[in-house]
Amino acid sequence: MIRPRRSLLFMPGSNARALEKARLLPADGLILDLEDAVAPDAKAAARDQIATAVAAKGYGHREVLVRINALDSPWWRDDIAMAAKVGPDGILVPKVSSIEDIAAIAERLTELDADPAIRVWIMIETARGVLHAEELAAQTHIAGTRLAGFVFGPNDISRETGIRMLPGRATMIPMISHCILAARAHGLVVLDGPYSDIANVDGFAQECAQARDLGFDGKTLIHPGQIDACNATFTPPAEDVAQARAILAAFERPENAGRGAIQLDGRMVERLHAEIAKKTIAIADAIERAGR
Ligand SMILES: CC(C)(COP(=O)(O)OP(=O)(O)OC[C@H]1O[C@@H](n2cnc3c(N)ncnc32)[C@H](O)[C@@H]1OP(=O)(O)O)[C@@H](O)C(=O)NCCC(=O)NCCSC(=O)C[C@H](O)C(=O)O
Numbered sequence: 001m002i003r004p005r006r007s008l009l010f011m012p013g014s015n016a017r018a019l020e021k022a023r024l025l026p027a028d029g030l031i032l033d034l035e036d037a038v039a040p041d042a043k044a045a046a047r048d049q050i051a052t053a054v055a056a057k058g059y060g061h062r063e064v065l066v067r068i069n070a071l072d073s074p075w076w077r078d079d080i081a082m083a084a085k086v087g088p089d090g091i092l093v094p095k096v097s098s099i100e101d102i103a104a105i106a107e108r109l110t111e112l113d114a115d116p117a118i119r120v121w122i123m124i125e126t127a128r129g130v131l132h133a134e135e136l137a138a139q140t141h142i143a144g145t146r147l148a149g150f151v152f153g154p155n156d157i158s159r160e161t162g163i164r165m166l167p168g169r170a171t172m173i174p175m176i177s178h179c180i181l182a183a184r185a186h187g188l189v190v191l192d193g194p195y196s197d198i199a200n201v202d203g204f205a206q207e208c209a210q211a212r213d214l215g216f217d218g219k220t221l222i223h224p225g226q227i228d229a230c231n232a233t234f235t236p237p238a239e240d241v242a243q244a245r246a247i248l249a250a251f252e253r254p255e256n257a258g259r260g261a262i263q264l265d266g267r268m269v270e271r272l273h274a275e276i277a278k279k280t281i282a283i284a285d286a287i288e289r290a291g292r
């Protein structure tokens with residue numbers, strides 16, 4: 001079943017107040033972080049704290065992901081073991097660059113006999129990850145990889161490559177589009193990276209609208225103050241939902257049964273628009289079910 005992924009809020013696993021507060025925040029998902037938001041000497045305590053928070057099952061309909069440490073770190077194996085034990089909806093793996101990385105994650109999950117319901121999300125945030133995006137996405141067809149989606153990571157890309165993060169993101173758009181195409185070619189979900197300038201409300205709103213228009217399913221966030229604007233941008237407008245229902249109703253009429261293209265309110269509508277309409281309605285219904 002489709003679920004809304006308009007807004008996924010990152011929070012440091014070391015921040016008990018944030019983990020508690022997240023129970024009531026209107027984000028569609030939560031990413032409990034063990035990687036960059038947690039200092040090396042706080043990793044073990046953060047892991048225990050996340051385990052307790054996830055096991056308590058207090059996050060309701062929100063999708064819960066645990067971002068583990070990167071595969072070249074000393075922590076990732078213990079991070080995955082914790083996730084396999086407490087069962088979040090998924091793990092998010094940073095800095096994935098090759099199909100060998102995806103195989104290593106799958107192997108570790110198998111070794112731990114992890115519940116098959118735990119999905120794997122990968123961050124596309126290295127030069128190699130971007131270059132191999134299509135090959136990585138194609139791994140979703142290999143049994144046991146559990147691959148559900150991509151999360152774009154602009155900060156690490158900028159750090160590694162020297163490509164600057166500028167307002168409007170002109171420098172990043174080619175690789176963003178490349179990642180979105182790769183994800184879509186293999187039916188994966190794809191989420192935008194975070195916007196760090198928390199105080200810049202207008203800049204954030206513009207980046208959300210741009211993310212939606214570029215084709216992202218939603219955006220990852222770093223502060224609760226970003227949730228409402230993000231949800232509003234990625235929620236299909238009521239008029240789009242009404243139009244989608246009208247398109248489906250029109251194709252269901254007996255006189256249109258054998259037709260590929262029809263006229264509706266002065267516009268040409270094809271069966272491909274009915275497919276788009278079904279997705280719009282499914283997302284709107286999922287948002288309504290989640291009560292946000
Ligand atoms: C950026 C922050 C450190 C700011 O924290 P703070 O100064 O405490 O903010 P506020 O005083 O405005 O907070 C108000 C209340 O909201 C709670 N809060 C703040 N942030 C969060 C959050 N993310 N989740 C849940 N709750 C949050 C505060 O506790 C306050 O609560 P109250 O006590 O009721 O007033 C902080 O926002 C933060 O840590 N953000 C997340 C940082 C993070 O997770 N970073 C990693 C992801 S981004 C990334 O890794 C980049 C990517 O990989 C790439 O390469 O691009």
Ligand SMILES: [Mg+2]
Pocket residue numbers: 036094123125153155156
């Ligand atoms: Mg990163």
